[in-house]
Amino acid sequence: MKVIEVTNLHKRYGTHVAVDDVSFSVAEGEIFGILGPNGAGKTTTVECLSGLREPDRGTIKIAGADDRDSLKRIMGVQLQSAELPEKLKVWEALDLYASFYGRTSGDLLERVGLTEKRDTYFGKLSGGQKQRLSIALALVGGPRIAVLDELTTGLDPQARRDTWELIEQVRNDGVTIVLVTHFMEEAERLCDRLALIDAGRVVATDTPSGLVAMVDDEQRLRFRPSGPFSEEILRALPEVTEVSRSGEQVVVTGTGNLPHAVTLALAAEGVIPTDLRIEQATLDDAFLALTGRKLA
Numbered sequence: 001m002k003v004i005e006v007t008n009l010h011k012r013y014g015t016h017v018a019v020d021d022v023s024f025s026v027a028e029g030e031i032f033g034i035l036g037p038n039g040a041g042k043t044t045t046v047e048c049l050s051g052l053r054e055p056d057r058g059t060i061k062i063a064g065a066d067d068r069d070s071l072k073r074i075m076g077v078q079l080q081s082a083e084l085p086e087k088l089k090v091w092e093a094l095d096l097y098a099s100f101y102g103r104t105s106g107d108l109l110e111r112v113g114l115t116e117k118r119d120t121y122f123g124k125l126s127g128g129q130k131q132r133l134s135i136a137l138a139l140v141g142g143p144r145i146a147v148l149d150e151l152t153t154g155l156d157p158q159a160r161r162d163t164w165e166l167i168e169q170v171r172n173d174g175v176t177i178v179l180v181t182h183f184m185e186e187a188e189r190l191c192d193r194l195a196l197i198d199a200g201r202v203v204a205t206d207t208p209s210g211l212v213a214m215v216d217d218e219q220r221l222r223f224r225p226s227g228p229f230s231e232e233i234l235r236a237l238p239e240v241t242e243v244s245r246s247g248e249q250v251v252v253t254g255t256g257n258l259p260h261a262v263t264l265a266l267a268a269e270g271v272i273p274t275d276l277r278i279e280q281a282t283l284d285d286a287f288l289a290l291t292g293r294k295l296a
């Protein structure tokens with residue numbers, strides 16, 4: 001079932017078109033990503049989605065939300081770099097937000113792993129803890145949909161991974177998630193489907209693997225052979241398009257079930273591919289092919 005349907009969304013700031021004819025839909029229970037470089041129009045899109053900005057044109061349908069009040073109940077929003085007063089304690093922030101919805105914060109602190117920080121000032125939290133709190137604040141109204149904007153920007157790799165796990169837990173609890181990001185790795189790891197957006201336009205919408213396959217299903221294998229062999233045995237395989245050497249390493253490019261075909265052919269010669277690495281095209285490659293630009 002579709003819970004969000006955006007059709008031909010358009011938003012200008014003065015003469016600058018920030019969002020140009022954007023359409024996508026989000027199914028219940030999905031983590032739907034909006035991935036694109038800085039300035040692509042991602043934040044403007046989700047601000048329109050959450051009723052914080054009025055679009056110039058286009059329609060936005062949120063299942064069950066016919067007015068602003070019902071939208072507020074259905075959708076929880078965490079906006080980019082939302083700051084709280086330094087001297088607000090974690091529990092005070094949660095209670096304050098809960099009061100907006102006439103609710104209590106329940107076990108949210110525990111769910112986001114901040115129980116021990118309940119009496120800590122916002123200003124004393126680490127980047128990752130601030131982000132955990134902002135997820136808790138987006139969830140405090142018990143929403144069916146959570147919109148999370150650039151959640152892991154500025155976090156170290158461990159804090160980023162912890163936040164990803166938390167987002168997955170939230171989804172497992174039945175919340176549909178719209179995730180704005182400019183990190184390819186984050187989109188690949190978390191999103192069921194995503195819209196690639198560039199200069200205000202959606203350039204493609206699909207699963208991460210579908211987007212990559214759209215561009216290129218070529219893979220590259222790198223390995224060190226355990227002994228000498230003739231490269232011709234690999235060139236003869238229908239899966240292989242190219243074989244080259246880089247020092248001691250053999251690099252094989254091809255399609256289909258390339259790892260299986262190559263290891264089998266080598267095994268027949270008594271050769272083991274050691275330090276075997278498989279490199280596949282990434283979302284970055286897909287973005288580059290679709291827009292002529294790199295994501296990062």
Ligand SMILES: Nc1ncnc2c1ncn2[C@@H]1O[C@H](COP(=O)(O)OP(=O)(O)OP(=O)(O)O)[C@@H](O)[C@H]1O
Binds near residue numbers: 013017018039042
């Ligand atoms: N309030 C505003 N007034 C004027 N221009 C704006 C405003 N907000 C955004 N813009 C411009 O609109 C374009 C889209 O901005 P938006 O913040 O939606 O992009 P984004 O993809 O979220 O980028 P980022 O990842 O950098 O936040 C940018 O060129 C930005 O400079």
